[in-house]
Amino acid sequence: MSIKILDSTLREGEQHPGVRFSADDKIHLIQLLEEFHVDYIEIGHPAISPEDAEICKKAAQAARKAEILMHARAVPEEIKATQQAGAHWVGIWASINPLSLTTKFRGKDKSDIAKRVIQSIEYAKQLDLKVRFTIEDASRTEWEDIQFLASLAVGAGADRISLADTTGVWEPYQCAQTIKTAVDNFPCEIEVHLHNDFGLATANALAAIEAGASVIDTSILGIGERSGIVDLLQLAVILQEKRADTRFSLEQIPLLSQAVQMTTHHRPDSLRPITGRHAFTHTATYHRKAVSVQPESYEAFEPTLVGRTRQILERPTSVISKLPCRLQIGKPFPKGSSELKYHTDGPGKRWVLMDHRVDSRTSLYAIKRFFNGEEPE
Numbered sequence: 001m002s003i004k005i006l007d008s009t010l011r012e013g014e015q016h017p018g019v020r021f022s023a024d025d026k027i028h029l030i031q032l033l034e035e036f037h038v039d040y041i042e043i044g045h046p047a048i049s050p051e052d053a054e055i056c057k058k059a060a061q062a063a064r065k066a067e068i069l070m071h072a073r074a075v076p077e078e079i080k081a082t083q084q085a086g087a088h089w090v091g092i093w094a095s096i097n098p099l100s101l102t103t104k105f106r107g108k109d110k111s112d113i114a115k116r117v118i119q120s121i122e123y124a125k126q127l128d129l130k131v132r133f134t135i136e137d138a139s140r141t142e143w144e145d146i147q148f149l150a151s152l153a154v155g156a157g158a159d160r161i162s163l164a165d166t167t168g169v170w171e172p173y174q175c176a177q178t179i180k181t182a183v184d185n186f187p188c189e190i191e192v193h194l195h196n197d198f199g200l201a202t203a204n205a206l207a208a209i210e211a212g213a214s215v216i217d218t219s220i221l222g223i224g225e226r227s228g229i230v231d232l233l234q235l236a237v238i239l240q241e242k243r244a245d246t247r248f249s250l251e252q253i254p255l256l257s258q259a260v261q262m263t264t265h266h267r268p269d270s271l272r273p274i275t276g277r278h279a280f281t282h283t284a285t286y287h288r289k290a291v292s293v294q295p296e297s298y299e300a301f302e303p304t305l306v307g308r309t310r311q312i313l314e315r316p317t318s319v320i321s322k323l324p325c326r327l328q329i330g331k332p333f334p335k336g337s338s339e340l341k342y343h344t345d346g347p348g349k350r351w352v353l354m355d356h357r358v359d360s361r362t363s364l365y366a367i368k369r370f371f372n373g374e375e376p377e
């Protein structure tokens, strides 16, 4: 059975600092995600505010193929809000780990939490919603507690159990062990939600797939709380190149990446696999030579696979003498300013102005960046 992909850019991604999607942003991203062929789209938490409820409702109406999921705590009003906004699925979540109890459950004992979870799931089923029940912070929760709460959730009618590595602490072997135990113990599909605090989210996703998980949560460029979650775009490329899963429209990757950059102002750093500015740039002299004859010498896959182009960049030292502009290095900037500044006074007449306190290595760095087309910060 092929793995299903849930994209949570519009819910988890909206928890990235400074990110707030309008209804139109969400509608546009839903269209792109559907064209990319994800299976589920998690679009928000409608109970947060009337505005969120309205945005979720408009966005849900735009979905054509993907099943739409909305987030809710184990509270009847929040579950009702997802139904009113047109969700197919409600994602109910609760933690049973005292380290991470949300304010709703702080001070409550385990049987109390279980009671609320059961009631919420039963209520959601009465509303004709499909239910994903997530054990938040599963990666720091004793297996006995996971088993206790998840078994009750399944008994109450949950269609799927999701285990969350909320703080991104799993190593791949630990993730695989827990997912395998869940697959062996629960008579339903297992989903996994993996944060990237140690940079292991994608590795953990692959381990979870090997262990039998049915659904992986992702977001475009991995955006989410703190260091985010599994990057949809990276995972899709890995699934195609390493697992022969060819369903994704990988050539659309630049469109998805740009849509998120434009709506969130988040930029992937230049080293980021697939979407980073220099993910397909070759610089070292012998790399450049080898790649111009035989690209696979230094490429894991063709850049065109993901809608990108190869870039061959000369090494900066040889480039500086060919700069098409006038440079003035080390010109004192007004006292009190400690930043690098630049100034343009017409085509071909660019000047890089430096603060008098920065050293020559920093100035070289500024020139390199300047030549590479980026403005010095």
Ligand code: HCA
Pocket (backbone or CB within 6 Å): 012, 015, 071, 091, 092, 093, 134, 136, 137, 162, 164, 165, 166, 167, 193, 195, 225
């Ligand atoms: C959150 C926490 C969560 C929930 C995941 C889920 C996590 O932001 O509410 O409900 O499946 O990482 O545990 O994103």
Ligand code: CU
Pocket (backbone or CB within 6 Å): 012, 166, 193, 195, 224, 225, 229
């Ligand atoms: Cu999360």
